[in-house]
Amino acid sequence: MLKRLAGYSPISFTDDHKVVKSHCSCFHLKLKCFFLIGALLLTIILLSWLSYSSHGARPSARPGTLQLGERVGHQHHHGSVVTIPQKGSGPSNRLLDDFNGSKKKLLLLPKEGSEDRHDASKALISSIETEVKQGVEDLDKNAHHLSHNYHHNTDVPVDETGSKGKSDDYYDEGDNKNVDEDYDDAEKHTGLLKPRLPKCILIGVSKAGTSALLFFLNMHPKIRISQKEVHYFDLMQYYDQGLKWYKEQMPPSYADQITIEKTPSYFVSFKVPSRIHRTDSSMKLMVIVREPVSRAISQYLLMRKRSDRHNLPFPSFESLAINPLTGNVNRTFKAVRSSVYYDYMFHWLQYFPRDQILIVDGDNFRKVPWEEISKVESFLGVDHLLSKEQFVWNDVKHFYCYMMDSGEKNCLPEYKGRKHPTIDPQVIQKLKDYYRPMNEKFYRLVGQRFDWDQNTI
Known part of the structure; x- marks a missing residue:
């Protein structure tokens, strides 16, 4: 009698309970879906990172690293094959492309025991070191050239002497x-x-x-x-x-x-x-x-x-x-x-x-x-x-x-x-x-x- 006067009937109480229970079930389901999606995204990110680490390391290898396999140059001597890493993709690998030269060409040092072998090896190592230095110099010159053209609105080439238009070796x-x-x-x-x-x-x-x-x-x-x-x-x-x-x-x-x-x-x-x-x-x-x-x-x-x-x-x-x-x-x-x-x-x-x-x-x-x-x-x-x-x-x-x-x-x-x-x-x-x-x-x-x-x- 008191419950009826208070507005709480057994029927209404049971229905409210079912509604609350239903809302809780939906919440738990959404929470499970959220964690599942998060785990899936994390897995995708992890796989992408692993793929980049395995395949991206080659183009980002330090220029000048010598490996066996790729061939560069012409067959002028008999001896050991000395090679340079494969070319990567994108403009950032332009300098690396210069180290490689034409792909699948042969760069050979003189025979073992040859008096020129040691000097040829030194020349090869020196060439790689020079490539790195010249690559940096080129980037510096390029930046200077772009800045010069921006401020002075000129196309006149700047040659290796630093003078515009022509050097002392210039012949017109x-x-x-x-x-x-x-x-x-x-x-x-x-x-x-x-x-x-x-x-x-x-x-x-x-x-x-x-x-x-x-x-x-x-x-x-x-x-x-x-x-x-x-x-x-x-x-x-x-x-x-x-x-x-x-x-x-x-x-x-x-x-x-x-x-x-x-x-x-x-x-x-x-x-x-x-x-x-x-x-x-x-x-x-x-x-x-x-x-x-x-x-x-x-x-x-x-x-x-x-x-x-x-x-x-x-x-x-x-x-x-x-x-x-x-x-x-x-x-x-x-x-x-x-x-x-x-x-x-x-x-x-x-x-x-x-x-x-x-x-x-x-x-x-x-x-x-x-x-x-x-x-x-x-x-x-x-x-x-x-x-x-x-x-x-x-x-x-x-x-x-x-x-x-x-x-x-x-x-x-x-x-x-x-x-x-x-x-x-x-x-x-x-x-x-x-x-x-x-x-x-x-x-x-x-x-x-x-x-x-x-x-x-």
Whole structure:
């Protein structure tokens, strides 16, 4: 009776209890679903992480790690296979791609017990270390280049010398007045006149006569040369522009003409050979070499000239070429290091066969340029049109000029042919002794000898 008066009937009490119990069951079900979904998500995340750890480690491996398996380079020697990690994906692996070179190529060291094996191994390790340093330098240069363009709104290239537009090795065919009026006569050529990718690259060596060689080659009607050092293969801000940009830097040419690009810094860059090989494995290469000590002095003069532009003091050649603490040759000095031709040529021959590389004797070119020019004409497969009779000695420049059919003399620019300063004879002798064994290794490597021991500085 009291329960009824209070409004609590047995029926209503039982129904309310069932409703509460039903709500509790739904809550527990939702809670179980929440934990189940959470466990599933955690499992997926864990599996994804494990997959990334196993497959992502390879592309993120530290550049320069040597492994057995992948093949890089050409078969020039017999011996052990030395390889570099596989290329990863994405732009972050661009530098790693340069270390790898073309995939499935063979990089071989000389046979066990060979006297060159130890030196070849050192050269390979040195190349990897240089790649890392140059990769960092490229990133720094790229950032500086982008910042410069943003603030100054300019496209003018900055070459390895740090100057805009052209370096001291720059040769502008527009400065050359030797071109006959009918040079671009379409009736004498085939195909359309348009920029084309080069068929030959003059890769170096800096201060060995690259500009003078191009100066005379430009007289040939079947040869066209690039108007500046392009630096496409050694500077990242240009390499990233792609082949279309590279071709646009070339002069217009006809189908029966050969375009030559010149960038001397290519020779001493360990990443350039693989890049050129991937672009065109049939590319013809030329390198002009010179007596190592005199070439090093010329490069020193170029470095000092850049310092003089800013009225900055510059150390003497002797203090840079010789370590003052040990009295030994300072190989870390760029001018000295760049004359060790063996180290760089060894690397180039891992990508290109010897018959695709013409080595021009820079010292003989200075004495009898027509002899070396004739070799270049044969190498390029063009007619021998630059004869001995057209080379005329210039007593002022102490070098040859070219006599045009019109009777006009065409000579090298005035800034060429700097006189060398007087260098301590003991330093010169120490450098000659330092280079002599490496010169012999270079002779054996390329199958060609030079009279560098007979040359006087």
